[in-house]
Amino acid sequence: MLELRPNCECCDRDLPPDAPDAMICSFECTFCRSCVEERLGGRCPNCGGGLVPRPIRPADRLVRYPASTRRVVKPEGCRHVAESARPAGAARAR
Ligand SMILES: [Zn+2]
Numbered sequence: 441m442l443e444l445r446p447n448c449e450c451c452d453r454d455l456p457p458d459a460p461d462a463m464i465c466s467f468e469c470t471f472c473r474s475c476v477e478e479r480l481g482g483r484c485p486n487c488g489g490g491l492v493p494r495p496i497r498p499a500d501r502l503v504r505y506p507a508s509t510r511r512v513v514k515p516e517g518c519r520h521v522a523e524s525a526r527p528a529g530a531a532r533a534r
C-alpha cells in the first residue's frame with residue numbers, strides 16, 4: 441500500500457492525503473510541487489528517480505487505510521540536487 445506521508449521532505453509543508461500538489465517517487469519519497477519544480481528539477485534527491493503527482497486516496501478508503509503520520513524531512517538532500525543539477529554536471533552525462 442502506498443505510504444501517504446504527511447509533509448514535504450524539502451520544506452516540511454503539510455501535504456494532507458487530499459493535497460492536489462503532492463508528488464512522489466517510486467519509493468514514496470514525498471514532496472510538494474513547488475519544491476519539485478523549483479529545487480529538485482523533477483527528480484527525487486534520494487533515489488534519482490522521477491516524481492509523479494500522488495494519487496488521492498478516496499476518503500472512504502482513508503478510514504480503513506489511513507495516511508502515514510510519520511514526518512520525513514531531509515532538507516540537505518534538496519540542496520545537494522540543486523547543486524548537482526548545474527550545467528557542468530549535465531555536460532558529462534552519457
Ligand atoms: Zn516542499
Ligand SMILES: [Zn+2]
Pocket residue numbers: 465466467468469484485486487488489
Ligand atoms: Zn526517491
